[in-house]
Amino acid sequence: MKKSLITIKNLRVKRGQKVVLRVEKLDIQRDEVLAVVGPNGAGKSTLLLTLARLLKPEQGEISFNGAQAQIESDTMYRRRIALVMQDPLLFDTSVFENVASGLRFRGVDRDEILVKVPLWLGRLGVSHLSKRRASQLSGGEAQRVSLARALVLEPELLLLDEPFSALDPPTRSSILDDLGLLLKETSTTTLFVTHNLPEAVQLADRMAVVIDNRLQQIGAANSLFERPATDEVARFLNLRLMPQSV
Amino acid sequence: MIFDAEVLQITILSLQISALATGVSLLIGLPLGTLLAQSKFPGRSFFLSMVNTGMGLPPVVVGLFVAMMLWRSGPMGDLKLIYTPTAIIIAQVVISFPVVTGLTAAALQALDPRLKLQLYGLGASRLQMIWMLWKEARLPLLAALMAGFGSVISEVGASMMVGGNIRHQTRVLTTAIVLETGKGNFDIAIALGILLLTITFLVNWALTWIQQRGAQR
Numbered sequence: 001m002k003k004s005l006i007t008i009k010n011l012r013v014k015r016g017q018k019v020v021l022r023v024e025k026l027d028i029q030r031d032e033v034l035a036v037v038g039p040n041g042a043g044k045s046t047l048l049l050t051l052a053r054l055l056k057p058e059q060g061e062i063s064f065n066g067a068q069a070q071i072e073s074d075t076m077y078r079r080r081i082a083l084v085m086q087d088p089l090l091f092d093t094s095v096f097e098n099v100a101s102g103l104r105f106r107g108v109d110r111d112e113i114l115v116k117v118p119l120w121l122g123r124l125g126v127s128h129l130s131k132r133r134a135s136q137l138s139g140g141e142a143q144r145v146s147l148a149r150a151l152v153l154e155p156e157l158l159l160l161d162e163p164f165s166a167l168d169p170p171t172r173s174s175i176l177d178d179l180g181l182l183l184k185e186t187s188t189t190t191l192f193v194t195h196n197l198p199e200a201v202q203l204a205d206r207m208a209v210v211i212d213n214r215l216q217q218i219g220a221a222n223s224l225f226e227r228p229a230t231d232e233v234a235r236f237l238n239l240r241l242m243p244q245s246v
Numbered sequence: 247m248i249f250d251a252e253v254l255q256i257t258i259l260s261l262q263i264s265a266l267a268t269g270v271s272l273l274i275g276l277p278l279g280t281l282l283a284q285s286k287f288p289g290r291s292f293f294l295s296m297v298n299t300g301m302g303l304p305p306v307v308v309g310l311f312v313a314m315m316l317w318r319s320g321p322m323g324d325l326k327l328i329y330t331p332t333a334i335i336i337a338q339v340v341i342s343f344p345v346v347t348g349l350t351a352a353a354l355q356a357l358d359p360r361l362k363l364q365l366y367g368l369g370a371s372r373l374q375m376i377w378m379l380w381k382e383a384r385l386p387l388l389a390a391l392m393a394g395f396g397s398v399i400s401e402v403g404a405s406m407m408v409g410g411n412i413r414h415q416t417r418v419l420t421t422a423i424v425l426e427t428g429k430g431n432f433d434i435a436i437a438l439g440i441l442l443l444t445i446t447f448l449v450n451w452a453l454t455w456i457q458q459r460g461a462q463r
Contacts, residue, residue: 049363052363052366052367053366054363054366054367074366075369075370075371075372078366078367078368078369079369081367081369082367082368082369083363083364083366083367083368085360085363085364085367087358087360089358089360089361089364091378091381091382092381092382093381101368101378102368102369105368105369105370105371105374106369149368150368153368153369159367
């Protein structure tokens with residue numbers, strides 16, 4: 001059995017007076033891709049932002065590598081992760097500088113940057129764009145650069161917040177294929193938030209279903225489809241994907 | 247006439263005073279505008295309204311208040327700053343720092359709010375995050391710099407009141423124009439006005455060139 005990288009217990013996140021996420025227990029295993037699925041507004045991104053320490057939980061415990069994550073400063077903690085959002089949010093500079101940005105935040109020396117950035121631009125198939133301004137990229141190119149910017153950091157945990165939802169189907173499919181291979185090749189532990197079940201099934205080893213601001217069930221895709229834990233989970237899975245297309 | 251030693255001295259003093267005042271305004275306005283744009287604290291809207299009001303402060307009113315502070319009998323009279331270039335710089339800072347602060351806050355608030363989350367999500371510290379936001383907003387921030395400089399190089403009321411328009415000491419281009427107009431020397435006043443406009447144009451042209459070069463890259 002794989003070891004857990006992240007363990008969450010009794011997590012509760014509030015916005016104002018409203019509870020926007022409840023997670024009784026969640027393990028993210030080392031090297032796995034865990035998809036967090038659920039309808040819009042269910043609390044998926046809240047989980048991701050909480051794990052990135054961009055939201056503060058009202059209560060609960062998050063352990064990273066067996067140690068209490070709260071002990072570290074926010075910056076030191078975040079330097080163990082990398083975040084890719086729905087929009088690429090590239091900086092207004094060259095593609096190379098975008099991919100180098102996280103390394104520069106960490107004080108990585110110039111020689112290492114000159115090796116790592118071209119390597120990851122190549123792995124994401126955007127080497128030829130290295131000198132181009134980020135503002136001149138297409139949506140698919142920009143998201144590939146955004147992924148390179150995160151993966152170059154070799155994070156212990158990669159957080160993906162619906163990174164393909166704004167892309168057209170062929171571009172989405174092509175990036176999804178490449179990313180799946182890269183995540184397997186590099187054994188990057190990944191939390192992948194999406195409301196698109198086929199994407200989740202393709203990329204993830206396990207899926208966590210968040211509905212009505214509560215983590216309802218977690219398991220391999222097949223087990224979820226065969227044995228949904230609640231009516232809400234069954235309804236969500238049936239509504240979103242016919243079982244034969246899994 | 248225009249290129250005689252006195253005009254040269256007045257021009258250099260005008261540039262020195264306005265450049266220093268703009269520099270100090272940047273030192274105050276950039277962090278303050280960033281704080282107002284990025285932080286949430288009780289009374290933030292009130293402070294923003296104050297800054298926005300300050301962007302339209304009449305220079306002559308600023309001159310009056312700064313003069314009252316610096317007069318020999320005023321609370322800062324012991325510093326003996328009234329009728330010195332330093333007094334003009336103080337007054338000009340009071341005029342221009344709300345301009346820089348307000349435009350900095352507006353520039354940063356116009357950025358995508360998720361950019362801050364993205365920067366943190368890539369491991370940026372708070373200072374690195376702020377530096378990156380400044381870089382992202384560099385074009386409107388340069389506009390803030392231009393507006394700050396423009397508000398002081400062209401003002402006359404405050405410089406007159408706290409500087410006293412003393413020959414070879416506190417006479418700047420704007421106060422010299424007022425003096426020459428008062429004396430009926432319209433030709434000199436017009437020539438000084440053209441000189442002031444030319445300097446303002448050259449400074450803004452240089453800043454615009456930097457700004458647009460950044461926009462096209």
